[in-house]
Amino acid sequence: MNSKYYLTEVDKHPASIYCYFNLKGESFVESHQHQKGQFLYAEGGVVHVKTNVGTHYLPARHYMWIPPRVEHAIYPSSSNVVMKNLYFPIAHQALSFYNKIGIYPINSLLIELLLFTKNWQGDVFQIQKNKYVIVDAFRALLQQTASQSLLLELPHPKDHRLNLVINYLSEHIYEEHLLPQLASKFSMTDKSLYRLFKKNLNMSFIKYYTQLRIFKSLELLMNPNYNISEVATRVGYHSLPTFSNTFHKIMGKRPSEYRKSKQIYFED
Template identity: 70%
Template sequence: MNSKYYLTEVDKVPESIYCYHDLMGETFIEPHIHEKGQFLYTEGGVVHIKTNNRTYYLPARHYMWIPPGIKHAIYPSSPKVIMRNLYFPLTERASIFYKKEGIYPVNNLVMELLLFTKNWNGDIIKSQETKYAIVNAFKALLEQTVPQSLHLELPQPTDRRLIHIIDYLTNHIHQEHLLPELASKFSMTDKSLYRLFKKDLGMSFISYYTQLRVFKSLEYLMNPDYTISEIANMLGYSSLPTFSNTFSKIMGKRPSDYRKSNEIYLVS
């Protein structure tokens, strides 16, 4: 993968719509900014997008819209991840949809147009009438066909104590963590840790921890070698029904149904 294309090529022709499709491999894309809005679609795994204050979990068969001027870094969860990108110039009159970050499922109509572009790379300009008409229609369809943005993101901690605690939770995701035990481990009282989560992240410990586990499960579910029961254990759940019900509340479908709907089908 040419990991520098996004720094040197995307904005080189300001009026162009820029296409880039590739296998991510293990590539980490360092923090950067575009003058164009970015449509980022992924399949084959979960992609983490980190902005200044949030971490987004972009699952397979979904896309993220990243507005112009938003600094972001991209981390693939697997060497099998394929990213498909379209970058669009925007005017001041662009609708609110194109000015806010969001993650959305890909519907069939958007998917069909994306199929047209999968072998295109580089600038598409107005003189390329057929290609330009397709990608321009693609952009217009995004705001016309999307439901509400999915809340597949977690706030970034700013307090140093909380940064260490969340690193610990992430690195020990296979264990179950209760607030009293976690507070004791980091020499805090239950109340002080509870308040720290609410103050720094705007959410309770249990809400953060529950979402962290479910978002981590999205990566495990892409690996067919793991059963749903094994994944529940890998996330510290002692009960498969508890994991399945929690997943359903956040993702809107059961883990088994999510797994079935996420096979790769846009091959390079």
């Protein structure tokens, strides 16, 4: 996919609602923005959405709302990921839901409407009453049915030293890391590393590290070759109950419940 599609086709007709359903196997979508707001639904795996300030983790069977004029790049975690996109014109005075990034679990009503429209591609205009009334209702239902947005974002570090630490954590996610030992490895005191996380990322080391482990587990849980205990071990948890409880606190469901989202509704 090239940038021409995103920079010209979506916004070519400002008043239209634009439908685009991706097939499996797409590698990534380069950084871009739209004048329209974007509904992005994923299944079959995790999608990484990178903005100027951080990386958002869009889990399977969840959707992300991206407001107009927000620059972002899209990286599916594997070739098994399927993405469904709808682009809506959003008025400046629209409700706050449409003006902030959010990640939400999909509900059965939205799934049914997506399935009904899965073969629609391109612009839907108001004069196409049979189609437009459905996608316009979909836009309204997003705001009316949305639960609390899941906080599935990790900010980008601006400090070079912290970037090295975070890369190390990502590459050695299978190990359990404690702040004093980690700081020592990078020739810092634990207090200085703690302050670096707070000042640079506006979150504590433990919060960042915990979220990183759980976000990494989202991808592993889609792999049928690993049972849940093995997934826990691969993200550095020696206790399955601790992993399950931490996962539930962040995701609002147990790892076993999330694993059920491997089911694919939209086949190529």
